[in-house]
Amino acid sequence: MRAQVGLLAAVSLCLYSAVQEVLSTPYLLQSTSSRTFQIDYDNDCFRKDGERFRYISGSIHYSRVPRYYWKDRLMKMYMAGLNAIQTYVPWNYHETIPGKYDFTEDRDLESFLKLSSDVGLLVILRAGPYMCGEWDMGGLPAWLLRNDSVVLRSSDPAYLKFVDKWMSVLLPRIKPFLYQNNGPIITVQVENEYGSYFACDYNYLRHLLKLFRYHLGDEVVLFTTDGAGKGYLKCGALQGLYATVDFGSGGNVTQSFQAQRYAEPHGPMVNSEFYTGWLDHWGWKHSVVKKEIVAKSLDEILALGANVNMYMFEGGTSFGYWNGANSPYWPQPTSYDYEAPLSEAGDPTDKYFSIREVIGKYKMLPVGPILPATPKFAYGLIQVKKLQSVVELVHLLSFSGPVKSVYPLTFVEMNQYFGYMLYRNTLPINCTEATPLASPQNGVHDRAYVMVDGVFQGILERNTIITINVTGQAGSQLDILVENMGRINYGRGIHDSKGLVTNLTLASNILTGWTIYSLNIDEAVKSGYLNKLKKLERLTAPAEVNVPSFYLGTFVIPSGIPDLPQDTYLKFPGWSKVGARFE
Ligand SMILES: *[C@@H]1O[C@H](CO)[C@@H](O)[C@H](O)[C@H]1NC(C)=O
Ligand SMILES: *[C@@H]1O[C@H](CO)[C@@H](O)[C@H](O)[C@H]1NC(C)=O
Ligand SMILES: *[C@@H]1O[C@H](CO)[C@@H](O)[C@H](O)[C@H]1NC(C)=O
Ligand SMILES: *[C@@H]1O[C@H](CO)[C@@H](O)[C@H](O)[C@H]1NC(C)=O
Ligand SMILES: *[C@@H]1O[C@H](CO)[C@@H](O)[C@H](O)[C@H]1NC(C)=O
Numbered sequence: 001m002r003a004q005v006g007l008l009a010a011v012s013l014c015l016y017s018a019v020q021e022v023l024s025t026p027y028l029l030q031s032t033s034s035r036t037f038q039i040d041y042d043n044d045c046f047r048k049d050g051e052r053f054r055y056i057s058g059s060i061h062y063s064r065v066p067r068y069y070w071k072d073r074l075m076k077m078y079m080a081g082l083n084a085i086q087t088y089v090p091w092n093y094h095e096t097i098p099g100k101y102d103f104t105e106d107r108d109l110e111s112f113l114k115l116s117s118d119v120g121l122l123v124i125l126r127a128g129p130y131m132c133g134e135w136d137m138g139g140l141p142a143w144l145l146r147n148d149s150v151v152l153r154s155s156d157p158a159y160l161k162f163v164d165k166w167m168s169v170l171l172p173r174i175k176p177f178l179y180q181n182n183g184p185i186i187t188v189q190v191e192n193e194y195g196s197y198f199a200c201d202y203n204y205l206r207h208l209l210k211l212f213r214y215h216l217g218d219e220v221v222l223f224t225t226d227g228a229g230k231g232y233l234k235c236g237a238l239q240g241l242y243a244t245v246d247f248g249s250g251g252n253v254t255q256s257f258q259a260q261r262y263a264e265p266h267g268p269m270v271n272s273e274f275y276t277g278w279l280d281h282w283g284w285k286h287s288v289v290k291k292e293i294v295a296k297s298l299d300e301i302l303a304l305g306a307n308v309n310m311y312m313f314e315g316g317t318s319f320g321y322w323n324g325a326n327s328p329y330w331p332q333p334t335s336y337d338y339e340a341p342l343s344e345a346g347d348p349t350d351k352y353f354s355i356r357e358v359i360g361k362y363k364m365l366p367v368g369p370i371l372p373a374t375p376k377f378a379y380g381l382i383q384v385k386k387l388q389s390v391v392e393l394v395h396l397l398s399f400s401g402p403v404k405s406v407y408p409l410t411f412v413e414m415n416q417y418f419g420y421m422l423y424r425n426t427l428p429i430n431c432t433e434a435t436p437l438a439s440p441q442n443g444v445h446d447r448a449y450v451m452v453d454g455v456f457q458g459i460l461e462r463n464t465i466i467t468i469n470v471t472g473q474a475g476s477q478l479d480i481l482v483e484n485m486g487r488i489n490y491g492r493g494i495h496d497s498k499g500l501v502t503n504l505t506l507a508s509n510i511l512t513g514w515t516i517y518s519l520n521i522d523e524a525v526k527s528g529y530l531n532k533l534k535k536l537e538r539l540t541a542p543a544e545v546n547v548p549s550f551y552l553g554t555f556v557i558p559s560g561i562p563d564l565p566q567d568t569y570l571k572f573p574g575w576s577k578v579g580a581r582f583e
Pocket of ligand 1: 148151158
């Protein structure tokens with residue numbers, strides 16, 4: 001029954017104007033003076049409070065900028081001439097443990113929405129459940145993989161059960177922030193680039209439509225975004241969800257919007273992701289898109305009267321373990337600079353001013369100063385000292401103690417979702433000669449540091465290094481520290497288990513009888529245990545391959561200099577992530 005709500009919403013637009021005509025006394029109009037944000041299909045535009053409206057928006061993800069800086073960044077976006085911002089809501093950032101929700105501090109979405117409104121910016125909210133966005137698992141919580149048969153982003157009840165629960169927490173929270181409820185949110189995105197996913201499950205999109213309407217009401221404009229091609233829109237668009245497209249600079253803008261017309265013959269033209277730069281992968285060169293090309297395409301988009309969201313306006317940082325990966329397996333780095341008009345540090349770049357100039361051709365720019373780059377300070381060289389290795393400290397790092405298992409368990413099976421896990425075994429045979437240790441089914445997700453009796457043997461790596469040689473006596477301790485480098489965020493590969501997800505072999509025998517340590521390194525660092533350890537040695541050869549270890553360095557914030565402490569950058573000269581992929 002609720003599947004028709006989308007249609008009803010469109011119908012109610014017509015009813016609304018009819019009602020206005022009938023009840024057209026000033027008194028009655030005032031009494032219904034609620035704020036409105038709607039699609040005008042006859043005139044191919046949005047209408048805000050009845051007036052023709054076009055948004056010029058920029059993406060900023062609150063999860064990628066420390067809360068302390070939200071206002072600074074939003075004000076810079078406002079001063080560039082934007083009238084809206086766009087953000088994702090990463091599900092896994094708010095529900096890290098099933099049923100436990102965090103909306104505090106850097107995760108305080110409501111404060112972010114309020115701040116945007118205070119600064120004078122409307123909000124385009126991409127509520128999920130999936131986001132992509134070069135974010136771990138595209139924003140889906142890894143604990144969904146506790147059921148290994150779950151079909152993510154589909155109408156599989158094993159998936160929808162958790163979507164429904166999450167949305168029943170998220171959507172009521174954002175409802176008071178909808179435009180018609182005096183808040184900044186003008187439109188809400190359902191799913192993201194669904195047409196690029198293999199499932200093509202319309203029942204799933206219908207379910208989301210019903211769910212969003214149930215929680216948010218009939219008035220708010222719900223939309224989808226897909227690549228600017230018929231092929232993408234085919235499985236990504238659904239009646240009742242306004243279909244928009246995304247495309248970058250340098251192409252034929254008119255042609256790209258024609259793709260949107262395949263799904264939406266009438267209504268405003270919208271590019272929901274106009275790429276100001278591009279994403280990076282570990283070991284690749286930083287992506288660069290010339291400001292002249294961005295400015296030219298932006299000019300063409302605005303000249304057509306289209307709505308645009310610049311992705312990203314500020315990229316920021318995927319702090320901690322939040323970066324994602326693409327497939328074939330290419331992890332993204334911590335920086336999400338994106339070569340956006342505001343740098344990773346939030347500073348205006350030349351691209352910022354080019355974009356501002358283009359916007360100035362189409363609307364009055366706000367007057368007033370543009371906030372400058374944030375101050376930085378160089379604290380100087382910090383000598384780091386080597387502490388013990390991870391293997392030596394395993395008793396301090398694994399709070400839950402080891403788990404015994406005949407075959408290896410994955411991260412999810414161990415109830416650990418991020419970081420590192422230690423797999424311990426003993427060599428069952430004498431490996432006096434170099435003996436191959438292998439992952440014949442390519443099941444090291446994503447990188448394994450191998451040690452025998454504490455001596456480094458080599459690195460196994462997903463897709464690239466399937467076999468290494470080890471040496472050691474039968475009975476020697478074999479330690480394999482496995483690093484999760486970020487879950488795939490795009491495509492079928494988002495079902496991305498971590499750890500040793502298949503068996504390892506030693507000289508063609510399957511290794512059995514594992515002792516597995518879940519490691520909570522962050523907690524160990526926070527608790528201060530590691531600071532109390534005896535410093536062992538000065539690090540002299542940073543480039544040589546060492547067994548994974550802790551290093552400690554200290555620095556002093558000088559006194560007598562005003563406004564300290566200030567931001568800084570960390571640089572590790574001569575350090576690298578060794579391996580086939582990272583040379
Ligand atoms: C896991 O998901 C599959 C697919 O929906 C379902 O058949 C199965 O019952 C689920 N298992 C559990 C334990 O919920
Ligand atoms: C862009 O595409 C439109 C529509 O296909 C076409 O008419 C126009 O000539 C193209 N412009 C350029 C510069 O190729
Ligand atoms: C390994 O080699 C040692 C010394 O040569 C020998 O004593 C031991 O029996 C061997 N162990 C196995 C499992 O082959
Ligand atoms: C392992 O050792 C064997 C025998 O010494 C050698 O032929 C082979 O190339 C080595 N493999 C690797 C991956 O180093
Ligand atoms: C590991 O090997 C055992 C024995 O052959 C097999 O039963 C099991 O399914 C394998 N595990 C994986 C994850 O491949």
